Amino acid sequence: xxxxxxxxxxxxxxxxxLRSPSSDSGLDSGLRSVSFPLxxxxxxxxxxxxxxxxxxxxxxxxxxxxxxxxxxLSPRVNSVKPSKTVAITDxxxxxVQAGVPVIRLAAGEPDFDTPxxxxxxxxxxxxxxxxxxxxxxxxxxxxxxxxxKLKEENGISYTPDQILVSNGAKQSIVQAVMAVCSPGDEVxxxxxxxxxxxxxxxxxxAKPVILPTHxxxxxxxxxxxxxxxxxxxxxxxxxxxxxxxxxxxxxxRLLEEIAQVxxxxxxxxxxxxxxxxxxxxxxxxxxxxxxxxxxxxRTLTVNGFSKAFAMTGWRLGYLAGPKHFVSxxxxxxxxxxSGASSIAQKAGVAALGLGYAGGEAVSIMVKAxxxxxxxxxxxxxxxxxxxxSEPKGAFYLFIDFSSYYGTEAEGFGKIENSExxxxxxxxxxxxALVPGDAFGDDSCxxxxxxxxxxxxxxxxxxxxxxxxxxxxxxxx
Numbered sequence: 001x002x003x004x005x006x007x008x009x010x011x012x013x014x015x016x017x018l019r020s021p022s023s024d025s026g027l028d029s030g031l032r033s034v035s036f037p038l039x040x041x042x043x044x045x046x047x048x049x050x051x052x053x054x055x056x057x058x059x060x061x062x063x064x065x066x067x068x069x070x071x072x073l074s075p076r077v078n079s080v081k082p083s084k085t086v087a088i089t090d091x092x093x094x095x096v097q098a099g100v101p102v103i104r105l106a107a108g109e110p111d112f113d114t115p116x117x118x119x120x121x122x123x124x125x126x127x128x129x130x131x132x133x134x135x136x137x138x139x140x141x142x143x144x145x146x147x148x149k150l151k152e153e154n155g156i157s158y159t160p161d162q163i164l165v166s167n168g169a170k171q172s173i174v175q176a177v178m179a180v181c182s183p184g185d186e187v188x189x190x191x192x193x194x195x196x197x198x199x200x201x202x203x204x205x206a207k208p209v210i211l212p213t214h215x216x217x218x219x220x221x222x223x224x225x226x227x228x229x230x231x232x233x234x235x236x237x238x239x240x241x242x243x244x245x246x247x248x249x250x251x252x253r254l255l256e257e258i259a260q261v262x263x264x265x266x267x268x269x270x271x272x273x274x275x276x277x278x279x280x281x282x283x284x285x286x287x288x289x290x291x292x293x294x295x296x297x298r299t300l301t302v303n304g305f306s307k308a309f310a311m312t313g314w315r316l317g318y319l320a321g322p323k324h325f326v327s328x329x330x331x332x333x334x335x336x337x338s339g340a341s342s343i344a345q346k347a348g349v350a351a352l353g354l355g356y357a358g359g360e361a362v363s364i365m366v367k368a369x370x371x372x373x374x375x376x377x378x379x380x381x382x383x384x385x386x387x388x389s390e391p392k393g394a395f396y397l398f399i400d401f402s403s404y405y406g407t408e409a410e411g412f413g414k415i416e417n418s419e420x421x422x423x424x425x426x427x428x429x430x431x432a433l434v435p436g437d438a439f440g441d442d443s444c445x446x447x448x449x450x451x452x453x454x455x456x457x458x459x460x461x462x463x464x465x466x467x468x469x470x471x472x473x474x475x476x
Contacts, residue, residue, distance in 0.1 A: 105447050194439070237270045272299055404467065424470075
């Protein structure tokens with residue numbers, strides 16, 4: 001039997017010809033396989049009768065057509081931007097693994113180990129066989145512990161059925177946005193913002209409305225600006241205090257003014273992201289938005305264990321709010337991931353048992369963060385043209401480096417914005433930072449000081465050396 005295969009130049013069609021003997025026996029059996037990446041195959045046969053010198057010969061042709069697989073994605077997914085913090089962190093990690101001595105100051109992850117009592121609780125959970133599914137909303141034990149914490153530390157009262165424990169605060173937030181927003185609703189987001197807020201709004205088919213703030217005002221939202229931007233479509237205001245990426249902390253007086261604006265709009269809810277509440281530097285203090293008069297009924301409070309308790313890998317967060325909204329979020333979670341890890345929940349109970357605001361274990365970390373903040377503020381404050389708003393909480397410094405835009409470096413090119421400056425500092429200084437445009441403010445760069453003081457000292461030295469090499473572009 002003779003086989004022949006013809007393909008088009010685009011490899012979208014292929015023809016395999018099989019010749020039978022001179023008899024009318026039909027199709028031969030021995031077929032060769034042909035693979036077509038990302039394509040499906042459609043098989044067609046046809047019979048051809050060939051007459052030669054009063055003799056007839058039948059030939060069966062097998063036609064193989066390779067059809068393109070539809071690899072289109074949902075418009076909802078296409079509208080979402082990938083996280084730059086994750087991308088830069090992954091890039092820096094890959095460089096380190098390749099042997100490049102990059103200093104990684106991009107990720108929002110404490111460099112401390114999880115406190116021993118918390119880790120031990122997790123180990124005990126495994127030893128004791130506490131490794132099965134828990135209720136979707138979380139165990140009664142951890143939800144009651146969260147209620148106690150919110151009452152004692154934040155002055156807000158909830159019952160366990162008003163608490164939903166999730167796989168990290170990020171899940172708590174996205175479920176809240178999806179539960180309360182309808183297509184076309186507006187989600188009000190002060191900038192600079194955490195990179196995921198606008199994308200979460202888009203996932204819910206809602207529209208993110210960005211309200212810029214200014215470094216001269218410590219990146220705090222002006223209530224008058226908020227009031228001027230609210231419409232009948234405004235559904236959710238997201239506040240983050242202490243803030244990622246700026247470290248700003250909203251004073252109680254300013255939150256009260258914002259609450260007065262919110263109270264005028266019956267449809268407007270508030271999502272209060274309080275994940276950094278324990279990482280705060282005196283005299284600044286934390287105020288939960290739900291504790292303000294008239295705000296409990298319309299506030300969804302999100303918190304978790306990753307930042308204060310150095311438990312990023314445990315993936316544990318929670319939502320507190322009116323039962324109507326919390327139950328809706330729970331419905332999403334039940335069809336999405338179900339309950340959080342049973343082991344992590346046991347560890348979370350231990351974390352909440354360390355004492356007020358995390359006790360000594362957290363206070364030691366906060367003291368170290370403050371020392372690092374002070375060092376960075378002083379070091380970068382020595383650079384001409386750099387603007388700094390001193391963080392009052394969290395572990396980020398959001399510095400205005402826009403005075404370096406328009407400069408250029410030999411072998412690199414022109415520094416045009418925060419992204420090109422970060423690429424330059426990674427290439428020349430081998431320091432990984434996050435460009436401010438990811439957070440809605442292209443004039444700044446975010447530096448995470450969740451790293452040892454020694455590491456930060458080395459990073460500052462590298463950054464300063466790299467900046468010295470920048471020169472103003474000469475007009476042509």
